[in-house]
Each structure stands twice: as structure tokens, then as C-alpha cells.
Amino acid sequence: MTAVLEIAGLQKTYRTRKGVRRALDGFDMVVEAGQVHGFLGPNGSGKTTTLRTLLGLIKPNGGRMTLLGREVPAALPEVAGQVGAIVESPQFFGNFSARDTLSLLADAGGVERHRVDEVLELVGLRDRAKDRVRTYSLGMKQRLAVASALLKNPRLLILDEPANGLDPGGIREMRTLMRNLAESGMTVVLSSHILGEIQLICDSVTIIAAGRRVAAGTVAEVLAQHTSTAVRVRLDAATDVPTAAEVLTAAGAQVRVEADHLLVSGVERSSLITRALADRELYVSELTPVTADLESVFLELTGTAPVAGQHRQVDDTALTPAGETAAREITVGEFSVGQTQGGWGQ
Ligand SMILES: Nc1ncnc2c1ncn2[C@@H]1O[C@H](COP(=O)(O)OP(=O)(O)OP(=O)(O)O)[C@@H](O)[C@H]1O
Numbered sequence: 638m639t640a641v642l643e644i645a646g647l648q649k650t651y652r653t654r655k656g657v658r659r660a661l662d663g664f665d666m667v668v669e670a671g672q673v674h675g676f677l678g679p680n681g682s683g684k685t686t687t688l689r690t691l692l693g694l695i696k697p698n699g700g701r702m703t704l705l706g707r708e709v710p711a712a713l714p715e716v717a718g719q720v721g722a723i724v725e726s727p728q729f730f731g732n733f734s735a736r737d738t739l740s741l742l743a744d745a746g747g748v749e750r751h752r753v754d755e756v757l758e759l760v761g762l763r764d765r766a767k768d769r770v771r772t773y774s775l776g777m778k779q780r781l782a783v784a785s786a787l788l789k790n791p792r793l794l795i796l797d798e799p800a801n802g803l804d805p806g807g808i809r810e811m812r813t814l815m816r817n818l819a820e821s822g823m824t825v826v827l828s829s830h831i832l833g834e835i836q837l838i839c840d841s842v843t844i845i846a847a848g849r850r851v852a853a854g855t856v857a858e859v860l861a862q863h864t865s866t867a868v869r870v871r872l873d874a875a876t877d878v879p880t881a882a883e884v885l886t887a888a889g890a891q892v893r894v895e896a897d898h899l900l901v902s903g904v905e906r907s908s909l910i911t912r913a914l915a916d917r918e919l920y921v922s923e924l925t926p927v928t929a930d931l932e933s934v935f936l937e938l939t940g941t942a943p944v945a946g947q948h949r950q951v952d953d954t955a956l957t958p959a960g961e962t963a964a965r966e967i968t969v970g971e972f973s974v975g976q977t978q979g980g981w982g983q
Pocket of ligand 1: 651652653658659660678679680681682683684685686687
């Protein structure tokens with residue numbers, strides 16, 4: 638497969654009154670041709686900074702980037718015609734219709750007018766094309782934005798949070814649109830917080846936390862790397878749960894205590910769990926491998942699982958006056974996996 642987007646060791650620091658904020662800390666990303674690729678990360682992890690840097694809107698402090706095989710930002714003038722992007726919410730004139738808006742953009746970009754009708758059809762706005770934009774729902778405005786990025790029939794489409802603010806119906810329409818575009822041969826990169834959605838529509842994902850890649854690969858690979866050993870353990874007597882947690886922790890397992898069961902990982906064989914518990918006269922009523930979804934993997938990797946009474950501190954973990962990184966990296970398979978601290982609750 639050919640990579641249409643490659644980023645290696647990208648660095649970006651912002652100077653703020655409080656010190657230097659390291660937004661990207663050696664970030665890597667690869668997107669293969671023809672895929673829908675999800676770019677995931679908690680608030681403030683560096684997604685927008687990455688996309689803006691890639692598109693030449695801000696200057697990196699280090700690292701290398703290519704788009705369609707050409708080194709950027711140097712080759713941006715040559716590749717820009719084949720890359721459609723919406724990184725900041727575009728503003729449209731409320732008094733213009735979708736057709737007026739797209740015609741204006743087509744003329745300005747040297748795109749033939751017949752393309753306007755094609756993209757209106759593609760994004761499902763044909764029937765409302767003559768209505769004023771101010772009468773559009775948020776979902777329709779998002780689709781108009783996507784239509785504007787599609788005018789030049791790009792090989793690569795980059796969308797920052799395309800489903801932001803959409804209701805479930807709007808999200809479903811956006812999903813269908815993304816899949817249709819990928820089926821037509823276009824590569825689509827989309828950043829999102831809506832993880833269930835990403836799991837449904839993306840072939841592959843990159844997860845970023847504190848400016849570093851913490852996981853990458855196909856959705857199946859990322860899930861498989863984080864699901865192999867987790868087992869749900871229920872006991873005959875629910876009152877035995879705390880003791881069982883102690884026994885399994887002492888045996889070297891990682892144990893998470895849930896309301897009426899345990900989630901146990903880091904154990905080679907499930908039979909070791911049953912045996913360790915039976916030795917203490919604790920009897921198991923259920924032992925089930927847990928299939929993680931992308932959301933739980935994301936929460937585990939980015940350290941943003943809800944923490945009671947703790948406010949989200951992502952920006953503070955990224956603020957490193959001494960220039961140190963807040964991310965801790967370990968290697969799992971061919972991907973690097975890191976962990977950061979941080980709560981939730983913004
Ligand atoms: N212009 C700027 N000046 C200073 N710091 C900035 C600037 N832009 C972004 N940052 C900081 O850089 C880090 C990464 O921000 P970025 O907007 O790239 O994250 P993000 O993953 O896109 O977040 P979100 O999902 O909230 O949009 C954050 O700590 C943010 O506060």
C-alpha cells in the first residue's frame with residue numbers, strides 16, 4: 638500500500654506566558670491510500686496542531702511530513718490542488734444558497750461549474766441547493782463545508798471533527814458520506830472524539846496523547862493489542878469480590894474492581910485465575926474474555942478515563958517549562974504505546 642500522508646518526529650512548541658507548551662512531541666502518523674483514517678485524541682492532545690502544521694498554516698519546530706509522497710511544506714503549492722481540508726469551521730454567507738456559495742468557490746479556484754452539481758449530489762444537498770444557508774441545520778452546514786473541500790476532487794480529504802455538534806441522524810449521514818467517498822477511491826482522514834463512530838467507519842486509526850502517538854494500526858489491530866488478556870471474573874458470592882481482588886493482585890495480575898465483578902489482565906491463562914481463587918476457597922461463577930471497544934482502549938491509552946472529583950488537566954500535562962515530555966512510552970508489537978496522566982470533567 639502507498640502512504641498518502643506520513644509524519645515522522647513532528648515537534649511543535651507554543652510560547653505562552655506560563656512557559657513553553659509542547660503541543661507535539663515527536664509525533665508520527667502514517668495513512669495509507671484509500672482508507673478512512675480516524676485521528677483520535679483527547680482535548681488538547683495535538684490533533685488540530687498536527688493538521689494545521691501539515692497544511693502549512695503553522696510552522697513546526699522539527700520533524701518531517703509528506704503529503705501524496707511529496708515533502709511538505711516545501712511541496713504544498715504542488716500538492717494543494719489534490720488535498721481538500723476543513724480544519725477551521727468555514728464561515729458561509731447566510732444570504733447565499735449552497736449553489737451560490739459553491740459556484741463562487743469554484744470560480745475562485747478555477748474549478749468547472751459542473752462540479753458544483755456533482756458535489757451537491759455527493760453530500761446530499763441537491764434538493765436544498767437553492768435555499769439560503771441561514772436556513773440550514775448544523776448538519777447541512779457541515780455537509781456544505783465538506784462539499785467545498787470536495788470541489789477540486791481531491792485525492793486526500795482531511796476533516797477536523799466533521800461530526801462535531803451533529804445529532805445522531807446527522808452523524809449517520811456524515812458516516813455514509815465518508816464511506817461513499819472512500820469507496821470512490823478517496824483517502825479520508827478525520828479527527829473525532831466520537832469513538833463509537835470512528836470504530837464504525839474507519840479502517841485504521843492513530844491515537845495521540847500529549848503530542849505523541851500512543852497507538853496506530855487498523856481498528857482490529859488496535860483493539861486486539863488491548864484485548865488479549867482481559868477477563869471478567871464473577872464470584873459465586875459477590876461479597877468475595879474484594880478478597881478475590883487481593884488474591885489476584887498478590888498473584889501478579891492487574892485487577893480492576895467493578896461493582897459486582899473484577900476485570901483481570903496480565904494473566905497468561907484463565908485457568909490460573911480459577912486456581913488461585915479456588916486455593917483460597919473463592920469460587921468463580923463467570924470467567925469471560927472481555928472484548929474492548931475503541932472507546933475503552935482510548936480511555937486506557939490516553940489516561941482520560943473519568944476520575945471522580947478530578948478535573949481534566951490535559952493542558953497542564955502538556956505544559957513543560959523544562960522541555961520534558963509528559964508521556965511515558967512502552968512498545969507493544971510494532972506500535973508504541975504510551976500513558977499519560979490526566980482526569981476528565983471539562
Ligand atoms: N496558539 C496556541 N498558543 C498556545 N498554545 C496552544 C495554541 N494552540 C494550541 N495550543 C496548545 O497546544 C496543545 C494542543 O492543542 P490542539 O488544539 O492541537 O489540541 P487538539 O487535540 O486539537 O484539541 P481539541 O480536541 O480540544 O481541539 C494544547 O495544550 C493547546 O492548549
